[in-house]
Amino acid sequence: MTIVHNLGFPRIGAQRELKFALESYWKGESTRDALLSVGAELRQRHWQQQAGLDLAPVGDFSFYDQVLDMSFTLGNLPERVRGFHGDALDNYFRVARGRSAQTADHHACCGGVAAGEMTKWFDTNYHYIVPEFTAATTFQLDASRLLEQLAEAQAQGLKAKPVIVGPVTYLALGKAKDGSNKLELLDNLLAAYTQLLDALAARGVEWVQVDEPILVTELDADWQYAFNYAYHQLKVCRVKLLVATYFGQLQENTYLAANLPVAGLHVDAVNGRDDVRPLLNLLPPHKVLSLGVINGRNIWKTDLTDVLDWLEPLARQLGERLWIAPSCSLLHVPVDLNSERKLDADIRSWLAYAVQKLDELQVLAQALRGGRASVSDALAENQTALAARRASPRVHNPAVRQAVAQADADLGRRVSPYAERAARQAALLQLPAYPTTTIGSFPQTAEIRHARSAYKAGTLDAAAYKGAMQAEIARSVREQEALGLDVLVHGEAERNDMVEYFGEQLDGYAFSQFGWVQSYGSRCVKPPILFGDISRPRAMTVEWTTYAQSLTGKPMKGMLTGPVTILNWSFVRDDQPRSESCKQLALAIRQEVLDLEQAGVRVIQIDEAALREGLPLRRAQWQAYLDWAVESFRIAANGVQDCTQIHTHMCYSEFNDIMAAIAAMDADVITIETSRSDMELLDAFDHFNYPNQIGPGVYDIHSPNIPTREHIVQLMKKAAERIPAQRLWVNPDCGLKTRQWGEVLPALANMVAAARELRQVA
Ligand code: GLN
Ligand code: ZN
Numbered sequence: 001m002t003i004v005h006n007l008g009f010p011r012i013g014a015q016r017e018l019k020f021a022l023e024s025y026w027k028g029e030s031t032r033d034a035l036l037s038v039g040a041e042l043r044q045r046h047w048q049q050q051a052g053l054d055l056a057p058v059g060d061f062s063f064y065d066q067v068l069d070m071s072f073t074l075g076n077l078p079e080r081v082r083g084f085h086g087d088a089l090d091n092y093f094r095v096a097r098g099r100s101a102q103t104a105d106h107h108a109c110c111g112g113v114a115a116g117e118m119t120k121w122f123d124t125n126y127h128y129i130v131p132e133f134t135a136a137t138t139f140q141l142d143a144s145r146l147l148e149q150l151a152e153a154q155a156q157g158l159k160a161k162p163v164i165v166g167p168v169t170y171l172a173l174g175k176a177k178d179g180s181n182k183l184e185l186l187d188n189l190l191a192a193y194t195q196l197l198d199a200l201a202a203r204g205v206e207w208v209q210v211d212e213p214i215l216v217t218e219l220d221a222d223w224q225y226a227f228n229y230a231y232h233q234l235k236v237c238r239v240k241l242l243v244a245t246y247f248g249q250l251q252e253n254t255y256l257a258a259n260l261p262v263a264g265l266h267v268d269a270v271n272g273r274d275d276v277r278p279l280l281n282l283l284p285p286h287k288v289l290s291l292g293v294i295n296g297r298n299i300w301k302t303d304l305t306d307v308l309d310w311l312e313p314l315a316r317q318l319g320e321r322l323w324i325a326p327s328c329s330l331l332h333v334p335v336d337l338n339s340e341r342k343l344d345a346d347i348r349s350w351l352a353y354a355v356q357k358l359d360e361l362q363v364l365a366q367a368l369r370g371g372r373a374s375v376s377d378a379l380a381e382n383q384t385a386l387a388a389r390r391a392s393p394r395v396h397n398p399a400v401r402q403a404v405a406q407a408d409a410d411l412g413r414r415v416s417p418y419a420e421r422a423a424r425q426a427a428l429l430q431l432p433a434y435p436t437t438t439i440g441s442f443p444q445t446a447e448i449r450h451a452r453s454a455y456k457a458g459t460l461d462a463a464a465y466k467g468a469m470q471a472e473i474a475r476s477v478r479e480q481e482a483l484g485l486d487v488l489v490h491g492e493a494e495r496n497d498m499v500e501y502f503g504e505q506l507d508g509y510a511f512s513q514f515g516w517v518q519s520y521g522s523r524c525v526k527p528p529i530l531f532g533d534i535s536r537p538r539a540m541t542v543e544w545t546t547y548a549q550s551l552t553g554k555p556m557k558g559m560l561t562g563p564v565t566i567l568n569w570s571f572v573r574d575d576q577p578r579s580e581s582c583k584q585l586a587l588a589i590r591q592e593v594l595d596l597e598q599a600g601v602r603v604i605q606i607d608e609a610a611l612r613e614g615l616p617l618r619r620a621q622w623q624a625y626l627d628w629a630v631e632s633f634r635i636a637a638n639g640v641q642d643c644t645q646i647h648t649h650m651c652y653s654e655f656n657d658i659m660a661a662i663a664a665m666d667a668d669v670i671t672i673e674t675s676r677s678d679m680e681l682l683d684a685f686d687h688f689n690y691p692n693q694i695g696p697g698v699y700d701i702h703s704p705n706i707p708t709r710e711h712i713v714q715l716m717k718k719a720a721e722r723i724p725a726q727r728l729w730v731n732p733d734c735g736l737k738t739r740q741w742g743e744v745l746p747a748l749a750n751m752v753a754a755a756r757e758l759r760q761v762a
Helices: 017-026 032-049 066-073 088-097 144-155 167-173 182-202 221-234 251-258 273-282 304-321 354-370 372-391 398-406 418-429 446-457 462-483 542-550 563-568 578-598 619-637 656-665 682-687 709-722 741-761
Strands: 056-058 118-120 127-129 160-165 207-211 240-244 264-268 288-294 322-326 507-510 517-520 523-525 529-535 556-561 603-607 645-650 669-672 693-696
Touching: 017 032, 032 088, 032 144, 056 144, 066 088, 066 127, 066 144, 066 160, 066 167, 127 517, 144 160, 144 182, 167 182, 167 221, 182 221, 221 240, 221 251, 240 288, 251 264, 251 273, 264 273, 264 322, 273 288, 273 304, 288 304, 288 354, 304 322, 304 354, 304 372, 322 354, 354 372, 398 529, 398 578, 418 645, 446 462, 462 542, 462 741, 529 578, 542 556, 542 578, 556 578, 563 578, 563 619, 578 603, 578 619, 603 619, 619 645, 619 656, 656 682, 682 693, 682 709, 693 709, 709 741
Parallel strands: 056 160, 160 207, 207 240, 240 264, 264 288, 288 322, 556 603, 603 645, 645 669, 669 693
Antiparallel strands: 118 127, 507 529, 517 523
């Protein structure tokens, strides 16, 4: 009989209970016991929701992050938080979130503690706390968290399958702080894992899921060797290991993965379906193969009939050795579609959140066990929903398809090369050397948020809302004029979020109420749902921008989010390639760009904050992505006249690998995040001989600190050693929406003063 299992369940709660419990605990408004009991309740509820499974995941719950949990289990805490007595949970949060020296802290001795570094979990929008290593790192098992949760699950009558981050992935994702070779820690690390697995065996555990997603990335010989070595060492343990891989294809690691000396292997059969046949030939005959057949990364219903067509022959071949599961942990999807009250009925009928995905899995399992006839109603219902989606006129817009088909490379080409455009723009804009600007948003004040929620609740009418937003725009224009900035922005008061704002105005987008997915810690995002062909029924930003322009003689920068970023921060459709959806978005943004130009806006910024994060896991696939991503940006941006200045903005600091793509976008000006890298990342632009203008950020907007004029001058001088001064702008790292006016005004005053000083020297 096919075993049905799950790799992990979302932990945040259908109503984001964990988020609220954490935040209230952090603020000191609730007790530790209250937080612990919310955790226990959520685990219990989530196990109930998974009660139909043959094996339920245990240890996938976390108060912050599963990788940080593993660091605690292994006793691998950064030196700076060791030796704190007091509460273990507080110490855990200390690593997760850091603690500044200023905040009141009952451990008077501790002063400031820097948080662990956070980075993206593979190609998801989930962020984990990076394990820290040095040559002196030792490990000391503390299995208490896992054993306690195991006892809870067992008490609830579940067949529990503990889930842990595997040793090789754990090591690979961590950072050697002293530049030492992490692999030298492997033996010690394996000793701790062995103890852990033995402790689980002693509690009656049969299977342990060991997550090794690093197997879907390119591995060099040392790391391949580490895999073989590690699992040969762990062979002595008395539990059966299921090595779980997900998020992509095994490709050249197929042989390695198939032959690890473990009892089972899980593979992503959504992204890696093509790997499965070759894998069958390599897999030793005693091994369990778990196929992840339900997509754990999107919110669409699965085509169950299609999966069965593919799966049934495999099931006959594998018999008892076949397990089925979602492709990856369901951490990356929202909890329960039944929470949604306002979602359009058509669209809702096409969706599946975590709970529904597990239902789908049960239908598949039942079909494999008892034949399709035993679940004919469920299969028919599934087919009906999918057929309705395929045929829906809301999904398909022939005019959009035609426009995309006709979009050729010419659409993405500016009239003249950069140098000619730059001369025309300079003549028109008359900007000083080292022109100053900001990245778009100004503080989202309490008044703005109140006005928006009153408007959404219907207690503030449209005219009053518009008036309130215009007042904010007027305020930010006034402040910018007083500061003496050169290119102004309207401040984005009317935007709740840089993607949602556009999605709400585009046809082809839907919005959920409870489609929350954990991003890190208590932070969740609710990506809008791109379900159909994208079109723009009317202008989205022109009114706000022209209003702002009417208040000043300085150039007002139009502010848009680019197609790649809108795509990468949405749940996107699975019935066409991402590239196709991106082109549709590009055409919609292009219309907005041209409307802004038509309305007299001379400078237009198109943010591509998420361009880099869309890079595929394997380098071999990067170029194909960059090709269509850059092409989409070019289509959106480059339809304008020479004299219209296009800006783009990217708030990150790794450009080395993507310089050619950045240059191919051909924006007249790019603003980037640099203040924390001390301008070193400009080397990438320097070495590439990047030809256009650059605004390296000189103000770290993540910090409440006010940068001094001297510091900004010094940073800009470093910049000028790499990029000719006549191509430099002076601006913050990113938008200012999370800051207070009280911080922003003095910081920008220093920035403007620094630019003036630089002009005098120049
Ligand atoms: N224009 C946006 C802002 O200023 C850019 C945000 C971002 O890059 N993440 O808020
Ligand atoms: Zn930014």
